[in-house]
Amino acid sequence: MKFKNFFNTGLALVCLSLVYSCSKDDQGTPENTEGYNTKVSITDAPIDNANVQAAFITISDVNVNGKSIEGFQKTTVNISSLQNGNSELLGNLELESGTTSEITLVLDNESDASGEAPGNYILTADGEKKALVATSGIIEITDNVDIQAVENNEIVLDFDLRKAIVEGEGTGDYKFVSATELGNSIRSVNSLETGIITGSVSNMNSSDAETMVAFVYKKGTYTVSESGSENNVGFSNAVSSSSVNKASGDFELHFIEEGEYELHFASFSDTNSNGSKELEGMLDASSATAIDLQEISVEANAEITVEVVLAGLLSL
Structure with a gap:
């Protein structure tokens, strides 16, 4: 008898559960809104100008998918110091898995984090502040980022001061x-989906370049017209770039998304003694190993190393 009563009671509960479930279905199944902790960091590629000691930007807000970083306070960042894989953490967000719909940076043109004007500026080699004038303080970043269903996502905002x-x-x-x-x-990428290209350049004395820069392009996207474009912003389609160390010949390209890439090297010198380094030309570079410089495969969380041999400037 006790077993029968228990069975009847259980059956009644099942029926009630089914009725409740059907009622919920009628209202529409709620979407999974579980959030995953996501860091937001900032990094930079180099700027080649002998007159520039540092470049500072003041960020008043970082917004991803309509959410501002929790507890974010206005901060001034020496963006030019964040190179070769160095980055600065801006804060954390809880984001759903999937692709971001929008990423926006808000700059303060008027004052820096200490309340001093201007908010964005160049520090010249002789220590003078030069305001960085912007037509708008709102930067809408065009890249979208895939947020994985894990707790260690990191959105890296990769400035390219050259551009x-x-x-x-x-x-x-x-x-x-x-x-x-x-x-x-x-660029905006999830560091979980990126790798690193490192390399060393030999026969550096084949070029009299004051500065040598390694540019990485998605395979098949480099053209000879890349040396200049609107506003004289050269190499505008490069994914990233790195100055080649004059003493060691080493260079590093970080936060490169999985895929196929090609490397190109350019020579810059201050040919007219105005403090700015002008493009002398592209360099004749080849690989000293089996890795083809025009077909470099990058995988997530991996580092690929190339050895480059120079043979002087390419003929124009």
């Missing part, structure tokens, strides 16, 4: 490029 800043010809003033170009000058 983001131009110097007024003959004026000594600096400004950000147009709002559209500025958004395109910042």
Whole structure:
């Protein structure tokens, strides 16, 4: 009898459960809104200008998918110091897995984190502050990022100062490029999906370059017209770049998403003694190993090392 009563009671509970479930289905099944902890960091590629000691930007807000970083306070970052894999943590967000819909940076043009003007500026070699003029303080980054269903996602915002800043010809003033170009000058990637390209260059004395730069492109996207474009922003389609150490010949390219890439090397020198380094030309570079410089395969969480031999400037 006790077993029968238990069975009847259990059956009644099952029926009630089914009724409740059907009622919920009628209202629509709620989406999974579980959030995953996601860091937001910032890094940079180098700017080649002998007159520039450092570049500072002041960030007042970071917004991903309509959410601002929790507890974020206005911060001024020496963006030019964050190279060769160095990055600065801006904060954390809880984000659902999937692809981000929008990433926005808000800059303060008026004052830095200490309340001093200007908010964004170049520090010249002689210690003078030069305001970085921007047409808009809002940077809408065009890249989307895949957020994985794990707790160690990291959105890395990779500035490219070479693309983001131009110097007024003959004026000594600096400004950000147009709002559209500025958004395109910042890559956003999930560090979980990136690898590293490191390398060493030999026969450096085959070029009299004051500065040598390694540019990485997605395979098949480099053209000879890359040396200059609107606003004189050269190599605008490069994924990233790295200055080659003059003493050691070493270079590092970080936060490179999985895929096929090619490497190109350029020579820069201050040919007219104005403090800015002009492009002398592209360098004749080949691989000293079986790795083809025009077909470099990058995998997530892996490092690939290339050995490069120079043979001077390519003929124009």
